[in-house]
Amino acid sequence: MIDPIVQFLRRDVTRGVVGTILLKVGSGALAFALFSLAARTMTPDGFGIFATWLSVAQIAAVVGLVGQEALLVRFLNEYEVGDRPDLIKGLLLSSFRISAVAMLIAIAAVALVAHFRGDLWLLILAVSAYTAVSAGLMLGSQIARSLVSIIMGEGNREFFWRVFVVLFLLAMLFGHRQLDPAELIAAMTIAMSVGLVAQIIAIARALPDLRATAASSEASRWRSSALHFWLASILEVANQYFDVILVYWMLDPATAGIYFAASRLANIFAMLSAALYSFGARRLPSLYFSKNHREFERTLQLMAEVTALCVVAGLAMIWIGGPYLLNLFGPHFTAQHSVLIVLAIGTAIQAAGGPSAAILQLTGHERIYVPVVAANVALRLVGFLVLIPWLGVLGAAIAATVSLALTTVALNILCRRRTGVDPSVLVLLRFSALRRGRYAVRGADSAE
Structure with missing residues (x-):
C-alpha cells in the first residue's frame, strides 16, 4: 500500500503538479486570510464596496491586456521548441506595445465611471493603479512561467505580495484601526509592485541576448489568436468577478460582500483548476508541439489522479468546516453555509x-472555446436575473453552479472530439479498466 504511494510521489510530473497545487493552495490561504481580515477591519458596506471595485479592476486588467498574456503562452513555447529567437523578440515587443496602449484606455474608462458615480478621488486613483499593476503581473507571470519558473511566475503574482498585505491587515486589526476600501487597495498595489519588479528582473536575466537579433513577425497569426484569447479571457474573468458586481447592483453592498466571501472560499477548487492550468501551460505545449504523445497522455493521467484526491478532500472540508471558515469573516457570514456548499x-x-480549456487554447482550438464560455456567461446572467429576485443570494449561487457544470461538460466533450484527449478525472476509469483487462489476460495465460 505504501510502495505505490511512494512511487507515485517520486514521479517528476507528480512532484510538479503537487508543487504547483501547493503554491496555489498557499496563495489561496493567504487570499482567504487577506479577505477575512479585510472584512474584520471594514464595515459590511465597506467590504462590499471593496469587493466590487476589486472585481471591476480585475475585469479591466484583463480587458486592457487584449489577450496578450494568453498569446505569449501560446507562441513562446512554440518558438522556443522551434528555436526562433527572432520571433520571440518580435512577439515580446508587439505584446508590450499593444498591451500598454490598451491598458491606458481601460484605466481611463474605469476612472471615468468612478468619477461619474461620484466616488472619491483617492478611491479612483487606488483602483486605477491597482488595475495597471495587476495587468503587469498577469503579463509578466506568463512570460516568467515560460522562461523562468512557475514559482517566479505564479509566486510573484499570487503569493509573496499577499504576505505583506496580510501582515499590514493584522497590524490594523490589533491596532483597532478601521480601513476604507481605498486604503486597502492602495496597500495591495504597493505590495504587488514589488513582485512586478522582481518578475521584470528575473525575465531580463532569463531571456537570451536578443539585442543583435532582428525581430520577426507573424502579425496575422498573432492578431487572429489574440482576438480569440482576448474574448476568452474577458469571459473567464467575467465568470469569476462579474457575479459580485451583479449582486451589488441587484441587492446591496453588504450582500455583495457575503457572496464575495462565499465565492472565494468555494474557489478552493478554482485554485486547483488554476494550478493545473499553470502546470499544464508550462509542460503540455512543449510536449504537444514536439509530438511526444506518450508523455503528453502520461502527464494528463497523473494530473487527473492528483485532481481526484484534491476534489474529494476539498468537498469534505467545505461540508464539515464551512461554518467555521465563514465565521472568520464575521458572525453574519456563517448563515450562508448553504450558499458556500452550492x-x-x-x-x-x-x-x-481538468484543464480542458487550457488544452483547447494551447493546441490551436481557441476559436471553439470562446462560444462555449460566452454561452456560460449568458446562461449565468439569465439565471441571476431569474433566481436572485426569487431566492436572493442563494439564487445567484445556484445560477453560477448550473452554468459552470454545463460549461465543464461541454468543454470536455469538445476537448475529446477535437484533440482526442480526455483531461477529466474520468480518464482514470479508462486506465483502471485497461489495467483490469491486462490482469485478466495474464490470469488467463497463467491458467493455460
Whole structure:
C-alpha cells in the first residue's frame, strides 16, 4: 500500500503538479486570510464596496491586456521548441506595445465611471493603479512561467505580495484601526509592485541576448489568436468577478460582500483548476508541439489522479468546516453555509473536468472555446436575473453552479472530439479498466 504511494510521489510530473497545487493552495490561504481580515477591519458596506471595485479592476486588467498574456503562452513555447529567437523578440515587443496602449484606455474608462458615480478621488486613483499593476503581473507571470519558473511566475503574482498585505491587515486589526476600501487597495498595489519588479528582473536575466537579433513577425497569426484569447479571457474573468458586481447592483453592498466571501472560499477548487492550468501551460505545449504523445497522455493521467484526491478532500472540508471558515469573516457570514456548499459543488465539477480549456487554447482550438464560455456567461446572467429576485443570494449561487457544470461538460466533450484527449478525472476509469483487462489476460495465460 505504501510502495505505490511512494512511487507515485517520486514521479517528476507528480512532484510538479503537487508543487504547483501547493503554491496555489498557499496563495489561496493567504487570499482567504487577506479577505477575512479585510472584512474584520471594514464595515459590511465597506467590504462590499471593496469587493466590487476589486472585481471591476480585475475585469479591466484583463480587458486592457487584449489577450496578450494568453498569446505569449501560446507562441513562446512554440518558438522556443522551434528555436526562433527572432520571433520571440518580435512577439515580446508587439505584446508590450499593444498591451500598454490598451491598458491606458481601460484605466481611463474605469476612472471615468468612478468619477461619474461620484466616488472619491483617492478611491479612483487606488483602483486605477491597482488595475495597471495587476495587468503587469498577469503579463509578466506568463512570460516568467515560460522562461523562468512557475514559482517566479505564479509566486510573484499570487503569493509573496499577499504576505505583506496580510501582515499590514493584522497590524490594523490589533491596532483597532478601521480601513476604507481605498486604503486597502492602495496597500495591495504597493505590495504587488514589488513582485512586478522582481518578475521584470528575473525575465531580463532569463531571456537570451536578443539585442543583435532582428525581430520577426507573424502579425496575422498573432492578431487572429489574440482576438480569440482576448474574448476568452474577458469571459473567464467575467465568470469569476462579474457575479459580485451583479449582486451589488441587484441587492446591496453588504450582500455583495457575503457572496464575495462565499465565492472565494468555494474557489478552493478554482485554485486547483488554476494550478493545473499553470502546470499544464508550462509542460503540455512543449510536449504537444514536439509530438511526444506518450508523455503528453502520461502527464494528463497523473494530473487527473492528483485532481481526484484534491476534489474529494476539498468537498469534505467545505461540508464539515464551512461554518467555521465563514465565521472568520464575521458572525453574519456563517448563515450562508448553504450558499458556500452550492458554489463549491460547481467549482468542484469544474476542477474534476481538468484543464480542458487550457488544452483547447494551447493546441490551436481557441476559436471553439470562446462560444462555449460566452454561452456560460449568458446562461449565468439569465439565471441571476431569474433566481436572485426569487431566492436572493442563494439564487445567484445556484445560477453560477448550473452554468459552470454545463460549461465543464461541454468543454470536455469538445476537448475529446477535437484533440482526442480526455483531461477529466474520468480518464482514470479508462486506465483502471485497461489495467483490469491486462490482469485478466495474464490470469488467463497463467491458467493455460
